[in-house]
Amino acid sequence: MxxxxxxxxxxxxxxxxxxxxxxxxxxxxxxxxxxxxxxxxxxxxxxxxxxxxxxxxxxxxxxxxxxxxxxxxxxxxxxxxxxxxxxxxxxxxxxxxxxxxxxxxxxxxxxxxxxxxxxxxxxxxxxxxxxxxxxxxxxxxxxxxxxxxxxxxxxxxxxxxxxxxxxxxxxxxxxxxxxxxxxxxxxxxxxxxxxxxxxxxxxxxxxxxxxxxxxxxxxxxxxxxxxxxxxxxxxxTLRLETTLATTGVGDDLLECSRDAVRQAVDLLVEERGTSREDAYLLLSLAADLRVSEVVDAPHWVVTCHVPRRLLPGWPHV
Structure with a gap:
């Protein structure tokens, strides 16, 4: 409507x-x-x-x-x-x-x-x-x-x-x-x-x-x-669901962010068979990027939280 x-x-x-x-x-x-x-x-x-x-x-x-x-x-x-x-x-x-x-x-x-x-x-x-x-x-x-x-x-x-x-x-x-x-x-x-x-x-x-x-x-x-x-x-406005969080670890917050997202893109491509473009779009809509650790400067941890329902079978054990 x-x-x-x-x-x-x-x-x-x-x-x-x-x-x-x-x-x-x-x-x-x-x-x-x-x-x-x-x-x-x-x-x-x-x-x-x-x-x-x-x-x-x-x-x-x-x-x-x-x-x-x-x-x-x-x-x-x-x-x-x-x-x-x-x-x-x-x-x-x-x-x-x-x-x-x-x-x-x-x-x-x-x-x-x-x-x-x-x-x-x-x-x-x-x-x-x-x-x-x-x-x-x-x-x-x-x-x-x-x-x-x-x-x-x-x-x-x-x-x-x-x-x-x-x-x-x-x-x-x-x-x-x-x-x-x-x-x-x-x-x-x-x-x-x-x-x-x-x-x-x-x-x-x-x-x-x-x-x-x-x-x-x-x-x-x-x-x-x-x-x-x-x-x-x-x-x-809160997301109340379980997630799978990829990580970016290093001494540059921007590069940590890129690493966490890049790893999440790869997982979506491998597990769901989507194109890299669709995986990247999907993360922009459904995943949450967070600064998880700054206490051990100059080493930072950024996490990309992907809803678990998008990667339900990972890891395969």
Whole structure:
């Protein structure tokens, strides 16, 4: 079924840069709820019938559009803007891709690759049908959320910064709270880049990118600006299942991360018979990358936690 009809006041106007000079799309009071209709991360360049050829010609200036900005009355530099995520209603399809130059193993996956997925969020629905034999449970989350920086813009919406942005924190879903430092008068809050499901780390560079209807509450906490965004999680955003965790061990956290993911890719290829591209995509959606040990510096341990149901027979003993 299509996205639900918006309820009450809603906004769908989008932009692709952070800029304190942008005119607000709406003025709201502290404690107000707003509803936004977000576009999938390509900004309309991809659809259910797209192919890898469309990835090769993506206009990267149009990716990660966010809806806003909202001017919150009473929000001033030094305050915190508290964002409560109330609901995230998903579209019926999404896409995941390997985009040349993006992702933890970008040098090992240089060619464009695309998977579109059916997204079934009806009660008792099937979740995300990524591959014929892989259905992932839904875990809606907001990837890009933030306020305007005080420095003159424009600033790319893609990299995260102190003021929020493309944080891609998997726990920013329904029931979660995000606390942002306010950098300019009114905050100028925006959000977008919704995923139907994504693993911690988003290792290939994409989740299941989809459009969504997102409802949030915006509240000003005077004088309570954190040094950088803080997320208060909700039980609904946690993964409660057993995992198989591959490891990366060494003196470079980035290389440890790459080693852990590379080993997990190899296991999925060997055990499930998937292509390396599909294995890498699957890890970006379903696996969680964690820093597990930093106490024995300069030796670090990074783990890539793969749901056990994806590798049920390993090891064979």
């Amino acid at each position: 299509p996205l639900p009809r918006p309820r009450g006041t809603h906004v769908s106007a989008s932009h692709t840069v952070w800029d304190r000079a942008l005119d607000p799309v709406a003025v709201v009071r502290s404690g107000d709820e707003v509803e936004v209709l977000t576009q999938e991360a390509s900004g309309g360049q991809l659809g259910p019938g797209s192919t890898a050829a469309d990835i090769a010609v993506l206009d990267l200036r149009r990716i990660n559009p966010v809806v806003g900005p909202f001017f919150v009355e009473g929000a001033r530099p030094g305050d915190a803007l508290v964002v409560d995520v109330l609901s995230v209603d998903l579209d019926t399809w999404g896409w995941s891709a390997l985009i040349p130059g993006f992702g933890l193993l970008a040098d090992e996956f240089p060619e464009p690759y695309l998977r579109t997925s059916a997204v079934d969020s009806t009660p008792g629905g099937g979740g995300v049908q990524l591959l014929p034999d892989v259905v992932l449970p839904l875990a809606p989350m907001v990837g890009t959320i933030g306020v305007a920086p005080p420095e003159p813009g424009p600033h790319s919406v893609v990299p995260p910064r102190r003021w929020g942005g493309n944080l891609d924190i998997r726990d920013v879903g329904p029931g979660a709270r995000v606390v942002l430092p306010v950098g300019v008068e009114g905050g100028l809050f925006s959000l977008g880049d919704v995923h139907a499901v994504m693993g911690d780390g988003e290792v290939c560079g994409t989740g299941v990118e989809t459009s969504a209807l997102v409802r949030v509450r915006l509240t000003v906490a005077p004088g309570r600006a954190p040094a950088s965004p803080v997320v208060v999680t909700d039980l609904r």
